[in-house]
Amino acid sequence: MYLSIRTAIAALILMTMTGCSSIYTTTGWFAYDFAEDYAMPYVMKTDDTEMGCAMSESMTPMLMAFSELTWSPDRLATSMYMQAGACAEARANEEGLSYLRAYKAQNIGEAKDARIRQKRLFSLAANRQYKGYKHLVAEFGEPGETCPDMDEEEEFFWMLGLISGLQAVMSDVRGQGEVGVPKDIAMKSVRGSQCLDAQRWWGMPKAMQAAVWTMMPDNAPDGVDPWQELADASELAGDAGVRLAQAVEVVIADGSGNEERLRDAIRRHAQSVKTTPANAQYRMLDIVANQQVLAVSDRLWTEATGSRTPIGGLGTFWDDQSPAEEALDIDDLLGD
Amino acid sequence: MRTIFLFALLLPSLVLAQIPQSKSLPKLSICVFDPLGANGSLFNTMKDYRTVAFDWGVDLEPRAYTDEKIAVDDFKAGQCDATLVTGTRARPFNKFTSSLAAIGAISDEKMLRKLLATISSPKAAKYMREGQYEIAGIMPAGPIYLFTRDRTIDTLEELSGKRIATIDYDEPSMFMVNHIGASVVPSNSANFSGKFNNGSVDIAYAPAVAYKPLELYKGLEDNGGILSFVLAYMDFQIILRADKFPAGFAQKSRVKVASYFDSVNEFVEKETKEIDPKYWINLSDEATQQYGGMLRDVRIKLRDQGVYDGKMLKLMRKLRCKSNPAAAECVEKLE
Numbered sequence: 001m002y003l004s005i006r007t008a009i010a011a012l013i014l015m016t017m018t019g020c021s022s023i024y025t026t027t028g029w030f031a032y033d034f035a036e037d038y039a040m041p042y043v044m045k046t047d048d049t050e051m052g053c054a055m056s057e058s059m060t061p062m063l064m065a066f067s068e069l070t071w072s073p074d075r076l077a078t079s080m081y082m083q084a085g086a087c088a089e090a091r092a093n094e095e096g097l098s099y100l101r102a103y104k105a106q107n108i109g110e111a112k113d114a115r116i117r118q119k120r121l122f123s124l125a126a127n128r129q130y131k132g133y134k135h136l137v138a139e140f141g142e143p144g145e146t147c148p149d150m151d152e153e154e155e156f157f158w159m160l161g162l163i164s165g166l167q168a169v170m171s172d173v174r175g176q177g178e179v180g181v182p183k184d185i186a187m188k189s190v191r192g193s194q195c196l197d198a199q200r201w202w203g204m205p206k207a208m209q210a211a212v213w214t215m216m217p218d219n220a221p222d223g224v225d226p227w228q229e230l231a232d233a234s235e236l237a238g239d240a241g242v243r244l245a246q247a248v249e250v251v252i253a254d255g256s257g258n259e260e261r262l263r264d265a266i267r268r269h270a271q272s273v274k275t276t277p278a279n280a281q282y283r284m285l286d287i288v289a290n291q292q293v294l295a296v297s298d299r300l301w302t303e304a305t306g307s308r309t310p311i312g313g314l315g316t317f318w319d320d321q322s323p324a325e326e327a328l329d330i331d332d333l334l335g336d
Numbered sequence: 337m338r339t340i341f342l343f344a345l346l347l348p349s350l351v352l353a354q355i356p357q358s359k360s361l362p363k364l365s366i367c368v369f370d371p372l373g374a375n376g377s378l379f380n381t382m383k384d385y386r387t388v389a390f391d392w393g394v395d396l397e398p399r400a401y402t403d404e405k406i407a408v409d410d411f412k413a414g415q416c417d418a419t420l421v422t423g424t425r426a427r428p429f430n431k432f433t434s435s436l437a438a439i440g441a442i443s444d445e446k447m448l449r450k451l452l453a454t455i456s457s458p459k460a461a462k463y464m465r466e467g468q469y470e471i472a473g474i475m476p477a478g479p480i481y482l483f484t485r486d487r488t489i490d491t492l493e494e495l496s497g498k499r500i501a502t503i504d505y506d507e508p509s510m511f512m513v514n515h516i517g518a519s520v521v522p523s524n525s526a527n528f529s530g531k532f533n534n535g536s537v538d539i540a541y542a543p544a545v546a547y548k549p550l551e552l553y554k555g556l557e558d559n560g561g562i563l564s565f566v567l568a569y570m571d572f573q574i575i576l577r578a579d580k581f582p583a584g585f586a587q588k589s590r591v592k593v594a595s596y597f598d599s600v601n602e603f604v605e606k607e608t609k610e611i612d613p614k615y616w617i618n619l620s621d622e623a624t625q626q627y628g629g630m631l632r633d634v635r636i637k638l639r640d641q642g643v644y645d646g647k648m649l650k651l652m653r654k655l656r657c658k659s660n661p662a663a664a665e666c667v668e669k670l671e
Binding site for chain 1: 371372373374375376377380383384386387390391399400401402526527530548549550551603606610
């Protein structure tokens with residue numbers, strides 16, 4: 001009798017648990033479908049990066065927790081981790097400005113501390129971006145050799161994952177290699193981007209390829225000028241209103257140490273933002289690209305003046321000459 | 337009462353007078369070669385170095401160069417007051433320190449650590465300056481290995497006639513490739529990996545840290561391998577135009593840069609572990625001795641031609657003999 005009661009209780013507990021588990025599983029499927037089909041496209045149309053950061057940073061662990069019960073939502077995870085990585089990168093750039101201001105103020109202790117804070121944040125960014133890349137690999141296989149068969153939606157996630165891979169390597173270098181992101185994923189990502197049509201994807205595949213050629217000019221086909229290729233990709237990006245390729249051009253020009261080239265790329269970006277509105281469907285990506293360009297401009301301004309780009313000042317520089325205006329003779333004007 | 341009043345009026349100016357005035361430091365610049373430019377790890381290291389240099393009385397602004405030759409040319413032309421370049425490019429500025437990368441002269445990391453500590457000490461300062469140029473620090477960048485597309489090539493005789501991607505501005509490399517009867521394929525740091533990976537050359541030599549970023553495994557494929565024999569240790573050197581910097585700056589810098597050794601070494605070891613173990617080709621003791629002997633001959637010839645510095649070779653021989661006193665070279669003392 002006692003044994004049968006105990007068995008009944010155990011069975012009840014088991015049933016309850018299984019019941020809960022199946023509710024969670026169903027919820028997980030729902031959450032994935034909702035996030036991928038509605039939440040992510042919605043966020044892409046919005047213009048508030050702070051909210052985008054808050055969402056990706058808070059919702060990613062919650063969504064990924066469902067993978068304990070269902071499958072791993074790799075496409076969704078790729079974009080969430082990429083976005084969360086960009087948030088950490090933006091904070092790292094802020095610390096870079098703190099370093100410059102402290103150095104200028106001769107507060108060397110604070111300058112050193114800001115550099116350490118910056119590196120920690122770059123490591124955080126690298127960690128997230130690398131996870132984004134790994135989810136891409138889980139979904140489509142390792143990029144760089146063959147192109148997977150993809151529809152347009154899949155191509156979009158493919159591109160985000162490749163950008164995430166490239167950024168992971170760069171962030172890890174800036175964070176002093178703490179995460180240990182394998183460095184060959186940069187080249188794999190660039191080759192993988194060649195599976196995509198440059199026109200359809202706002203010049204990004206062209207920009208990624210040209211970026212490598214600027215560093216290894218001998219690898220470029222004969223007669224191809226990598227910097228012109230980058231500028232052409234930027235033009236495609238401007239026409240499409242998704243200016244990620246322009247951010248690539250600015251970051252690569254920044255690395256090259258050629259300040260005139262860098263200023264020109266920033267000016268063209270600023271002009272493009274003024275003349276062509278953001279693509280409504282991918283507004284968030286356009287704004288993220290704009291913030292990356294602004295981050296480089298802020299660093300230049302801070303190095304030169306101690307404070308960041310003035311409001312509305314993107315595309316201008318502290319030492320720009322205002323066009324001279326020839327003064328008229330006041331006596332002539334006021335005379336009879 | 338009037339005195340107190342006057343004192344009260346004067347107080348703010350007295351307080352102001354006691355606020356330390358901000359130091360006005362000489363503004364100098366350093367041309368930093370980094371393959372990734374301002375996005376690279378060397379340039380980032382120089383951002384940290386800038387805060388340390390401040391304490392030694394200099395505001396040293398780093399400027400990024402992705403082309404090493406232009407960095408050196410700008411330094412020579414006085415566009416910057418210091419430069420950070422590979423030891424190979426440092427040769428015209430200091431024969432003693434650039435001989436640190438002499439082929440086959442450093443047996444392992446332990447010896448390199450000891451060597452860097454020795455030459456960074458104040459007693460070695462006299463070897464650090466040649467004319468107006470002074471070495472203000474040497475950063476190791478890890479061991480250089482021979483990468484071959486055909487792993488059966490592991491003896492000196494088999495290297496003869498093979499096409500080797502050779503850094504054409506590096507005299508010792510050109511000499512050695514000719515010495516073993518191989519064929520020079522002029523290359524630079526930006527294009528040797530492409531030549532190796534697409535099969536335009538049979539052999540390349542590269543630091544272990546280049547394996548992953550340059551995907552050298554693509555050239556190794558199924559039949560290639562890496563000779564488990566350190567050809568040399570790559571390094572980067574900070575060179576100053578001595579008269580621009582305060583007295584004592586370079587010495588403080590050398591000690592500081594030498595202290596980076598362990599963290600750099602840790603990074604190099606981590607990257608070396610990324611190499612697929614199947615690629616390592618272990619040399620027999622006989623082959624190791626054969627390579628060692630040949631490299632010593634090359635070093636001596638290059639010393640006699642004025643490329644390598646005799647004092648540095650002697651110093652390195654003595655350090656090798658400390659750990660292996662039974663070696664024949666310790667009796668022969670040819671270096």
